Amino acid sequence: MAGINNREIALDTLVEILEHGQFSHIYLKAVLDKYAYLEKTERSFITRLVSGTVERKIKLDYIIDNYSKTKAKKMKPLIRTMIRMGVFEIYYMDAVPDSATCNEYVKLAKKRGFGGLSGFVNGVLRNIARDKGSVQITDLGIKYSMPQWIVDKWTKDYGKDICEKILLGFFQSQDLCIRVNSSKTSQKELTLALQAQGITVRKCDTLESALYISDYDALSAIPEFAQGKFYVQDYSSQLVANLAKVDTNDKIIDVCAAPGGKALHFAQLAKAGKVIARDLTEAKVALIQENIQRAGVDNVEAQQWDATVLDEAAVGKYDIVVADLPCSGLGIIRKKPDIKYNQSLKSLEELVKLQQQILETVHLYLKAGGTLCYSTCTINKDENDNQVKAFLAKHPEYSVTEQMQLFPDSEHDGFFICAMKKN
Numbered sequence: 524m525a526g527i528n529n530r531e532i533a534l535d536t537l538v539e540i541l542e543h544g545q546f547s548h549i550y551l552k553a554v555l556d557k558y559a560y561l562e563k564t565e566r567s568f569i570t571r572l573v574s575g576t577v578e579r580k581i582k583l584d585y586i587i588d589n590y591s592k593t594k595a596k597k598m599k600p601l602i603r604t605m606i607r608m609g610v611f612e613i614y615y616m617d618a619v620p621d622s623a624t625c626n627e628y629v630k631l632a633k634k635r636g637f638g639g640l641s642g643f644v645n646g647v648l649r650n651i652a653r654d655k656g657s658v659q660i661t662d663l664g665i666k667y668s669m670p671q672w673i674v675d676k677w678t679k680d681y682g683k684d685i686c687e688k689i690l691l692g693f694f695q696s697q698d699l700c701i702r703v704n705s706s707k708t709s710q711k712e713l714t715l716a717l718q719a720q721g722i723t724v725r726k727c728d729t730l731e732s733a734l735y736i737s738d739y740d741a742l743s744a745i746p747e748f749a750q751g752k753f754y755v756q757d758y759s760s761q762l763v764a765n766l767a768k769v770d771t772n773d774k775i776i777d778v779c780a781a782p783g784g785k786a787l788h789f790a791q792l793a794k795a796g797k798v799i800a801r802d803l804t805e806a807k808v809a810l811i812q813e814n815i816q817r818a819g820v821d822n823v824e825a826q827q828w829d830a831t832v833l834d835e836a837a838v839g840k841y842d843i844v845v846a847d848l849p850c851s852g853l854g855i856i857r858k859k860p861d862i863k864y865n866q867s868l869k870s871l872e873e874l875v876k877l878q879q880q881i882l883e884t885v886h887l888y889l890k891a892g893g894t895l896c897y898s899t900c901t902i903n904k905d906e907n908d909n910q911v912k913a914f915l916a917k918h919p920e921y922s923v924t925e926q927m928q929l930f931p932d933s934e935h936d937g938f939f940i941c942a943m944k945k946n
Contacts (some may be wrong), residue, residue: 529565530627531634532558533572534604540577540861541607542600545862563740568618571650576604576611578694578860581668583659584606586614589658590650593643602640605631609648613655621644621652663687667694673853685930689902692931693857694863695799698725698735700935702756702784704818705791708747712735716747727790727934728763732788733758740879751817756784759854759900759929759938764788766925766942767843768897772796776837777845778830778885781807783814783823785847801828830881837888843896844888848878850899854929854937875905882914886921886945895921895943900936902928907939920946 536554539545551573555566576583584595587606595603609628613621625648634640644719663683664671667690677686703710710731714724717736727733728912734753742748742755763785769775769792776799786800800811800823811825828834830848850860851871878899886895895913899906905926915921925942929935 529561530572530608530631533569533576533608534601534635536569536573537576537604537608538600540573541580542603544865547574547861548859552789559741571616572608572611574605574860574924575605575615578856579611579615579668580607581670582665582865583610583614583668583827585665586610586646586651586658587661589656591647599637599640600639601635602632605644606647609644611628613648613652621655623648625649625652630762631882632686640641641878663690667691672868673863673866676868676903680902689930689937692937694932695857695933697933697935698723698737699739699755700727700758700761701734701736701753702761702788703734704752704754704787705732706754707750707819708752713747713752716752717745720745727758730758730761732791733761749817751819754784754787754814754818757855758935759814759940760784760898760936761788762929762938763845763847763896763898763940764792766927766940767845767894768924768942769793769843770796773842774840775799775843775845776885776888777801777805777847778828778843778881778888779846779848780825781810783811783825785845786811786823787814787818787820789843789845790820790917793822796822799826799837800824801826801830803827803829831877831884832883833887839888839890841893842890843887843894844885845896845898846882846885847896847898850874850878850901851903852900853901854900854931854939857931857936871903871905875910878906878910879913881912883917886914886918889945894924895945896940897943898938898940900938902930902937902939907941911941911943915943922946 539550540547571780587595605628612624629641629645632644660666664674669690686911702715717724722736723738725735771794773793775789778801780800781802783800786798790798802808808825808827815823851866851874856863921943924944927940929938931937
C-alpha cells in the first residue's frame with residue numbers, strides 16, 4: 524500500500540484482531556513478516572502499539588467513555604480503534620509529544636475517509652491528553668484490563684491479593700526464554716556465539732537448559748536458531764521435563780505435543796530412549812516434524828492421533844506419558860493478550876471435560892511405576908488442582924510426586940505441572 528505509515532499498519536492489524544477475531548500472536552507475526560524490510564525501531568513501534576492496545580482494551584475504553592458522549596462500543600470500528608490507539612500512546616508511549624499524537628490520528632481519520640469525524644477524534648484525544656492520569660481506577664478488572672468473570676474466579680480461587688499479583692504479573696516485561704539444545708551445543712558456547720552478535724544473554728539460576736535473550740532483531744536472523752542450537756521455550760514449559768525425572772532409556776509419549784518443545788526436551792534427556800510426539804491435525808504434526816528436523820534429533824517420532832481415542836497398541840507401553848492438554852491458556856495472556864476476551868465460563872467447562880476425557884484415555888499407556896505428567900498453561904484451579912484431585916479420586920493407584928502452580932512474573936508465564944506416579 525503506497526504511503527502507508529506505521530500507525531496505519533497498526534490500525535489495520537488491530538481492526539483484524541479486535542473487530543474480526545484474528546488471533547493476535549499469529550496475525551501480528553504475519554504483519555511483521557510482511558513488513559520485515561522496516562527498521563527494527565519501526566517494527567518495535569508497531570508491535571508495542573498493537574499488543575498494548577489489545578492488552579489494555581478494557582481500561583482504554585473506560586478512559587474513552589469518561590471523555591466521549593459517544594461510548595466506545597457505539598463508535599464506528601475504525602474510529603474506535605484509532606481512538607484506542609491514540610489513548611494507548613498518550614498513556615503508555617512517549618515516542619512523540621501528546622499533541623503530535625493527536626495530530627497523527629486526525630490525519631489518519633481523514634486519510635481513511637472519515638474527515639467528517641476528524642474533529643471528534645481530535646476533541647476526544649486532546650481532552651484525554653490534557654487530563655492524563657486524572658481518571659482514578661480502583662476496580663481490578665478495569666485497572667488491569669481483565670474481564671470481570673476472570674477477576675471474580677481468581678479472587679475466589681486465590682484471594683484478592685494473589686489475584687492482583689497475577690494481574691500485575693502479565694504487565695511485567697519478560698526477556699525471551701530459550702532452551703539450549705545440548706546435543707548440538709553447550710550453554711557456554713551458545714552464550715558466547717549470541718553475545719558476539721550483540722545479543723544480551725542472561726543465565727537462568729535454576730534451570731541449566733534455560734537462557735534469557737534480548738536486544739536481537741529477529742529470531743530468523745540468528746544463525747544458531749536456524750541451526751537448531753536453541754529452541755524458544757518458556758521457563759515454565761522447560762520445568763515439565765525436569766519434574767518428570769526422565770531416565771536415559773525411557774519410552775515416552777507426548778499426547779498433545781505441537782509445536783514439539785516438550786517432546787524435544789524429553790528426547791534430549793532420554794538419550795537412549797524414544798519419544799512419540801502426537802497431535803490431532805496434519806498441520807500440527809508437520810510443525811512438530813519441522814522442529815524435530817531443525818533440532819537434529821533422531822529419537823523423536825511425530826504421529827497424527829486424536830488423544831481422546833484409545834490406542835490399544837500403546838496400552839502399558841510407556842515409562843512417561845506427557846499430557847500437556849488443551850486449556851484456556853489464561854497463564855500466557857502476556858504472549859496472547861486477546862485470549863482473555865475469547866474465553867468464557869462455558870468454554871472453560873468444555874475444556875475441563877475434554878481434559879478429563881483425555882486423561883482417562885492416555886493414563887492407560889503407562890507401565891506400572893511410570894509417571895503421568897499433566898500440565899497446562901493456565902491458572903484456573905478447575906483445570907489444574909481440581910482436575911488432579913478429581914483424577915486421583917477415580918484412580919487411587921496414582922500418587923502426586925511433584926506439583927507446582929506458577930503465576931506470571933518477569934521470569935515465566937502462568938503454568939501448572941503435576942507429576943503423578945502409577946504405583
